[in-house]
C-alpha cells in the first residue's frame with residue numbers, strides 16, 4: 423500500500439520534502455466483525471486547509487494536526503473493495519475523508535457520501551460536486567444574500583472554490599470580477615468562466631487603485647479566499663451595507679505571525695457585515711446543492727476547470743503548488759483508475 427507520509431510538523435512555506443512516499447502491506451479485506459469499509463482510492467483532493475493540519479494546531483475546534491510519521495488524509499473519491507458495514511457494498515463509489523494512500527480501511531464510513539450520478543467526471547466529486555462546490559454554494563448563497571445586479575469581487579478566483587462562486591454569481595445576474603495570480607488565469611476567467619472582468623494581483627502596484635478601476639461604485643459582496651493586503655484594499659472599496667464572506671485566508675497559512683490590517687474602521691463607517699463560515703456546518707444541504715448544480719452541469723451552464731496530476735508520487739508537489747498558484751483550477755491527484 424503506497425502512502426504519502428508527513429515527515430514532521432511544518433512551519434513556513436510547505437515543501438515537497440516535508441512529505442515522502444513509502445510502501446507498507448495491507449490486507450485487502452475488512453477484518454471479520456468490523457463495521458468498516460476497505461476503499462481503493464481513485465482521486466485525492468489537494469486543499470489549502472491540509473497545510474493548516476501540517477502545523478502544530480492549537481485552539482481550533484475545526485481541525486486537528488496530522489501525526490508526523492503517518493499518512494496525510496483528506497477528501498477523495500474511492501471505490502468500496504470490501505464492506506463489513508450494512509450501508510455499503512462492494513463496488514459502491516463514495517467521496518469523503520480518506521487516507522493519502524492506495525487503499526484505506528475506514529472505520530466510520532457513515533461520514534462518506536455515496537456517488538449516484540456517474541454521467542459527470544468522477545474527479546468532480548473532489549471539487550465541483552464535493553467539498554469545494556459545497557463551500558462555494560454555502561459561502562455565497564447561505565452566508566451572503568446576493569441579488570441581481572450586485573457587484574461581486576472574488577479573490578483566488580480561478581481556484582476550486584472561486585471559479586464556482588463567480589459562475590453562481592453570474593447565474594444570479596451579478597457583475598463579477600476576480601483576482602488571480604497569472605495572465606493565463608485572467609484569460610480563463612474572462613473567456614471560459616464568464617467573469618465580466620479579471621486582474622492579475624501580482625502585476626498591480628496598488629490594489630486599491632485596481633479595485634477602484636473595476637468597481638468605481640464599490641463592491642456589494644466580497645468572497646474572501648486570500649486575506650492579507652487584498653482584504654485591506656477591499657475594505658477601502660466596500661459599498662455601505664456590503665457583505666464579506668470569509669471563506670479562506672490562504673496568504674496567512676504559512677505565516678508564523680498573523681498580518682495586521684490598516685483599514686478596519688471601514689467596517690464601521692460602511693456598516694459592513696463580515697462573516698466567516700466552515701463548510702462542514704452546511705453538509706446537510708448537499709442534496710439541495712446537487713439538485714441545483716447537476717442540471718447546470720448537464721446543460722453546460724456551469725463549467726469546471728480541474729488540474730489533475732498522475733500518481734500518488736505527484737501528490738506532495740501538487741499540494742505544495744497551491745501556495746504558489748501552480749494549480750490552474752481544482753488540484754486533484756489521480757491515484758488509480760476504477
Ligand code: NDP
Nearest residue numbers: 470578581582583602603647669670671672673700701747
Ligand atoms: P485554490 O484552488 O484557489 O488554490 C489556492 C490558490 O490560492 C492558488 O492557486 C493561488 O492562486 C492562490 N494563492 C496562493 N497563495 C496565495 C497568496 N499568498 N496570496 C494570494 N493568493 C494566493 O484553493 P481552494 O479553492 O480550494 O480554496 C480557496 C480558499 O478557500 C482557501 O483559502 C481555502 O482555505 C478556503 N476554503 C475554506 C473552506 C471553509 O469551509 N471555510 C472550505 C474550502 C476552502 P493565484 O494564482 O490566483 O495566486
